[in-house]
Amino acid sequence: MTQHTRIEHIGKPRVLIIGGGFGGIELAKSLRGADVQVVLVDRENFHTFQPLLYQVATAGVEADSIIHPFRKIFNDQENFYFRLADVQQIDTEKRMVETSIGLIEYDYLVLATGATSNFFGDKEMEAKAISMKSLEDALTLRNTILQNFEKALQVADEEQINSLMDYVIVGGGPTGVELAGALSELRKHVFPKDYKELDFCEMDIHLVQSGPVLLKGMSEEASREALKFLEDFGVKVWLNRRVKSYDGYTVYLDSGETMISRTVIWAAGVSGAPVSGIKPESILKGNRLLVDVHNRVAGYDDIFAIGDIAAMVTEANPQGHPMLAQPAMQQGRLLGENICHMLAGKPMKAFDYNDRGAMATIGRNRAVADLKLFKKEIKTQGFTAWLIWMFIHLISVVGFRNKLVVTMNWLWSYFTYDTGNRFIVGNKQENIPVEETISHKAVV
């Protein structure tokens, strides 16, 4: 395709942002009022508040509560243009990006493409496990969980029932830990009421973590308490184990153990989601782009990268910054300022990460938090940590109306242990008898 897309040239330098995650959004906001044309391209028409995807997957909040359409966010920003498109290739010579809707020219290009699940080359796992990176992933998991129980009602064989009721979560980072906690709350308070014909003592939740601790990167206390909370909830945590393979039915661990489950959730690793056209020498391990302290991609003057896709390798951060919302947002904000400085002929500011800490929630009123406030470290676990987690996530969910809806959902689910989002829509598997899909054992 060689056609250009129709985007008016407004006689100002065009900053083309690829990806509307935390970084892309903050950058676009920070360029409000700047003497540039901001063009955001994303393959969805909405921003996803990723930290709460696991809540959508477990029917805790509505999908609508954690997404926010770009056009609505930037309704009143004059210099903002949005295009719904897949980016295919960058032509760094001609300064244009090839997309599914045609070529888009740029003066400055910002890659904010984020990260994708990294299956470390295991194609079978990639085909059979469910990721937790997009709204569609989360809805797929919700559908799968609900359909599994409907199917389990039709089955006589105990192993088959277990294959439908058991869950294996791979990866003991925040996503894995939060999912395990939410699932175990549902197992205790919600599913037994909905499916009186099933015995939820049979429902196992496995969490497999390759290293010796959960929530690697957080404090020892956080890791230890997270493990304790999960074990209190009856989650089976397998530390120092790697998943060797998964055929859609049996999970094989490298330690020799096996588990039977039709549902494996992959929360084990991510890698950058780069766009082709960038020099190979600028791409580091894990597909991240090497950037300088101004988020400029190595070897380019007019291409920047922010957030998960960017690796700002310094002495203090030999691996780059953690792939979290905070560095992405801070880089986005600073890059907006720096682009204005650059256009005004002023020097750019170097990025200085303000690490505010990390947290994870486990179930309905426990969390672990390592906070950094005013240079002080505060470590807390349990109910207080959960209140802090709740507060911080509430104020972070983009958009006023969404906050009200999310708050109401959370208060409701807190007092009733129950939400109303347990419905199956889209991505449906056919209602075929379970045993036909794998074995041929007779159904009584």
Next chain:
Amino acid sequence: MTQHTRIEHIGKPRVLIIGGGFGGIELAKSLRGADVQVVLVDRENFHTFQPLLYQVATAGVEADSIIHPFRKIFNDQENFYFRLADVQQIDTEKRMVETSIGLIEYDYLVLATGATSNFFGDKEMEAKAISMKSLEDALTLRNTILQNFEKALQVADEEQINSLMDYVIVGGGPTGVELAGALSELRKHVFPKDYKELDFCEMDIHLVQSGPVLLKGMSEEASREALKFLEDFGVKVWLNRRVKSYDGYTVYLDSGETMISRTVIWAAGVSGAPVSGIKPESILKGNRLLVDVHNRVAGYDDIFAIGDIAAMVTEANPQGHPMLAQPAMQQGRLLGENICHMLAGKPMKAFDYNDRGAMATIGRNRAVADLKLFKKEIKTQGFTAWLIWMFIHLISVVGFRNKLVVTMNWLWSYFTYDTGNRFIVGNKQENIPVEETISHKAVV
């Protein structure tokens, strides 16, 4: 398939209900505590509050607000069993129903399958128009509207732009009228902010009605005012016109006029959604089943039908009752009582429809209502009618939490003219350039 599904026999007569619409739900509730086993089969795991589907389609309320999972509704009803399945065939001799998950036996069968869109044999229309009968239809329409505008941004040719921005609604009943009103509100208050690059003077909303009035069956005043309200909103109403054909691009009316639109919404006719296995002589015109005053299907002792699928033909109602929520709910409730009477050897009560009237809303603060309260007829149009409409729909949306969310959404959209649900998910069309899909005019 000859396998039986696994549903415990609890030693009580089994009432098998096919379909969890308004009728099926009320029947199941009315059998609470009765000495029967209630088995509900539906192809979705949730009840849909159909009167508000048009609001989901126009991003007015969240999908989650108008659906309610069956298992949640009947959480605490001991004798209730649910199965997610498609019904394929009834074997009235053996008293069993063949479904996608196996055979289900019954003692009493209640068909509450509702209605489906009736395209009067026009296969091309059926393939190319969007219906408004299910949650998936509504989400498809929402996706289509939003994607149309994204595509229109890429197009130079004026006819092509119009084809994407114009809408043709076929059918001037409540669904057609309410959709036209909601679309025209969005055209005025919401879309121009989201898509500043498009000229919304170019967006036409056509409503085609075969007869001489809108809202046929309502009072003359209601029909007249509905027409006036829509025309005030700039909707182009075509009375006494039928759509002759639609090829996905051009709509041909029988009067010779044509319109260009890629989006035709079919709200023109419904017919019963019967299940095969019922004697042909019990099936009337429009696929409805002939029932007696106890909702018993003609020619059967143990099969009943309620709601849209049932035609209770009497002298007072030669066409059966209107295909609306009220008759379905009232029939469901009475049938529950009658089944108990029957089992106790007592005589059944004849159905007596308590017609409470009808209403339709047009835009954000106008409605028309013909109410029947305490045998008095009240006709009202405008803001008062809208308040009544709002109140009645609020108290009708199943479930306490949903009511809060819907109320909040409505209040929010009332004061801001804006909701946040304008996102595209599932059922996505590819982001391919528009002209390639139909013609090959060059894009500048």
